[in-house]
Amino acid sequence: MRFLIVDDSSTMRRIIINTLxxxxxxxxxxxxxxxxxxxxxxxxxxDLVITDWNMPEMDGLDFVRSLRSTSHGKNVPVLxxxxxxxxxxxxxxxxxxxxxxxxxxxxxxxxxxxILAVSPQQV
Amino acid sequence: MPIATASAVDVLVQATxxxxxxxxxxxxxxxxxxxxxxTRPHSQIVGTVGFTGSSSGYVSFxxxxxxxxxxxxxxxxxxxxxxxxxxxxxxxxxxxxAGAFRTRMARPDDVWAITVPTLTVxxxxxxxxxxxxxxxxxxxxMDAHQLFVELIITPARVAD
Numbered sequence: 001m002r003f004l005i006v007d008d009s010s011t012m013r014r015i016i017i018n019t020l021x022x023x024x025x026x027x028x029x030x031x032x033x034x035x036x037x038x039x040x041x042x043x044x045x046x047d048l049v050i051t052d053w054n055m056p057e058m059d060g061l062d063f064v065r066s067l068r069s070t071s072h073g074k075n076v077p078v079l080x081x082x083x084x085x086x087x088x089x090x091x092x093x094x095x096x097x098x099x100x101x102x103x104x105x106x107x108x109x110x111x112x113x114x115i116l117a118v119s120p121q122q123v
Numbered sequence: 124m125p126i127a128t129a130s131a132v133d134v135l136v137q138a139t140x141x142x143x144x145x146x147x148x149x150x151x152x153x154x155x156x157x158x159x160x161x162t163r164p165h166s167q168i169v170g171t172v173g174f175t176g177s178s179s180g181y182v183s184f185x186x187x188x189x190x191x192x193x194x195x196x197x198x199x200x201x202x203x204x205x206x207x208x209x210x211x212x213x214x215x216x217x218x219x220x221a222g223a224f225r226t227r228m229a230r231p232d233d234v235w236a237i238t239v240p241t242l243t244v245x246x247x248x249x250x251x252x253x254x255x256x257x258x259x260x261x262x263x264x265m266d267a268h269q270l271f272v273e274l275i276i277t278p279a280r281v282a283d
Contacts, residue, residue: 009218011198012215083218083222083223083226083237085226103226105146105219
């Protein structure tokens with residue numbers, strides 16, 4: 001399973017990759033913002049996108065809206081990992097095309113549960 | 124101190140403990156809060172995140188360089204040389220603490236927002252709010268290290 005991790009914090013990208021590695025996943029692509037993520041997606045498909053919300057240049061919501069307008073990105077599962085936890089935030093993210101939501105801080109079990117929820121065939 | 128501020132400090136302690144147990148994989152022990160503007164924690168790296176809602180202010184996470192290295196190494200599963208990422212990592216710790224604090228403080232009719240983190244690196248500095256606000260410092264022990272979380276918070280606004 002190939003993941004695209006989108007976050008302007010190299011620390012958070014590393015935390016997510018460490019957590020995914022613990023869960024047994026091995027293939028990752030990293031991007032520092034939404035624009036860079038769209039460029040990297042042009043090089044090949046991924047199975048799941050994990051993105052931050054607040055990023056420079058192109059934030060997570062604009063990235064997901066752009067992703068959903070592409071042929072290769074309209075069906076890829078997207079998890080948003082963020083500190084924005086208000087109900088209105090979640091509703092806005094879902095409306096933009098996010099499939100599920102992970103609030104920081106999170107455990108490996110929570111991340112696994114969310115991955116399986118949006119991509120149940122990828123056990 | 125106002126009851127609302129004391130309650131906010133309790134929430135901040137819970138948020139900090141949760142971040143350390145969940146993301147840094149270390150237990151920390153909180154000490155009693157110290158109130159007022161005179162206490163200056165000894166630290167060399169400070170991550171600060173502002174917040175606004177029915178109250179506004181900021182949350183800061185203070186660490187010595189040595190403590191910051193250990194926190195970074197534990198959080199990222201790194202070896203002995205996390206220096207190139209330690210500032211970014213402490214910013215993320217502050218961001219997660221403030222985010223968890225914001226999540227616990229917000230209510231459906233009281234939306235809270237937080238800023239991006241800012242980092243201060245150095246020694247012998249003091250951050251003073253220019254508005255009237257309550258201030259509390261909470262010390263935490265993590266192994267041999269002393270860490271501090273600071274809360275500056277204005278009194279809650281009352282609806283007209």
